[in-house]
Amino acid sequence: MRTIILNEPGKFERIETDAPGEPNVGEATVRVRRIGICGTDLHAFWGNQPFFTYPRILGHELGVEVVAVGDGVEGLRPGDRCVVEPYLNCGVCIACHRGKTNCCASLKVLGVHTDGGMRELINVPAIKLHKSETLSLEQLALVETLGIGAHAVQRSQAEKGEFALVIGAGPIGLAVMQFALAAGTQVIAMDVNTRRLEFCQKQMGVPMLVHAGDDETNANRLRELTNGDMPTIVFDATGHPDSMAKAFRYVAPGGKFVFVGLYQGDYTFNDPDFHRRELTLLATRNSTPQDFRNIIALMEHETIDTTPWITHRAAFDEMPDQFPSWLNAETGVIKAVIDCD
Ligand SMILES: NC(=O)c1ccc[n+]([C@@H]2O[C@H](COP(=O)([O-])OP(=O)(O)OC[C@H]3O[C@@H](n4cnc5c(N)ncnc54)[C@H](O)[C@@H]3O)[C@@H](O)[C@H]2O)c1
Ligand SMILES: [Zn+2]
Ligand SMILES: [Zn+2]
Known part of the structure; x- marks a missing residue:
């Protein structure tokens, strides 16, 4: 499947990778359809993020569609459109116990500390998917930043x-x-x-x-x-x-x-x-599942209007060529979104 990998600072490469296997218990396989780009991706590209390791598949602001669900997953079915909450928390530390999953003691952010969504399909824990019946995939890709x-x-x-x-x-x-x-x-x-x-x-x-x-x-x-x-x-x-x-x-x-x-x-x-x-x-660090649900509700009720947010768009294959121009605030970039369809 199509994948874009950041091999080292400044060097994206389009490669083919194996599709993920069947989702495990509690997981879902999702098709990545829109990817938002933010300062974290730009820092990874520049190589000035101290905790970053290469090679890495970026992509943590994801508007996705569910393809398959594993055993034990409730409330999600193929075709559902979701945003991925990319904060992979341990579930056992004091912060997780107190509901502060956003600052888990051993937090891993998908697309930052682990390989993310710049590929066609990815398996993720189903509890990290927040769905909406009405929001567009682009709107869903904005939820993480808004969080x-x-x-x-x-x-x-x-x-x-x-x-x-x-x-x-x-x-x-x-x-x-x-x-x-x-x-x-x-x-x-x-x-x-x-x-x-x-x-x-x-x-x-x-x-x-x-x-x-x-x-x-x-x-x-x-x-x-x-x-x-x-x-x-x-x-x-x-x-x-x-x-x-x-x-x-x-x-x-x-x-x-x-x-x-x-x-x-x-x-x-x-x-x-x-x-x-x-x-x-x-x-303040990242956001919580409750923040995701609140944002989706505010967007669904049009209390917040996200129309002005997306200033730049690119197709998946064009992304490596377009990306460097998104590093320059002079281009008026607020949010660039990759269309993977
Ligand atoms: N809390 C979190 O979880 C979280 C998540 C992501 C990013 N961040 C951090 O948020 C910060 C902002 O991110 P961004 O992507 O919006 O960055 P950005 O560089 O696009 O925006 C920073 C803005 O600050 C302005 N600025 C710089 N110096 C200033 C000064 N002295 N006075 C007034 N304005 C000044 C710049 O002109 C710019 O518009 C970064 O430090 C980033 O690491 C925090
Ligand atoms: Zn981001
Ligand atoms: Zn934890």
């Missing part, structure tokens, strides 16, 4: 009417904004990239924008927008240590600071500054 935002907003316990600042308007920041808007918060988007800020406003209806400058100017602008109070929730979706350090001062007293962006290094902050305002600092 990062949905989970971050769920962690923040955002309440209607409060000011939520989202720093970084890349795909992850946009996902956060989407759910912060759905939660009824007054969203402020901050980025250094004007084009991305315009996208937030025009395509997603984000009401307030801040073009990031020096931190004094940013803080003054935020004070103006929030009637002098500052935002009660700040999400960092940049992963840039400078921005993350500066952003501490943008949080209102008693507020929350949520790290969505990842920084591969140490991070320090001033304790009195943190204590005086009794801030809450939260990390």
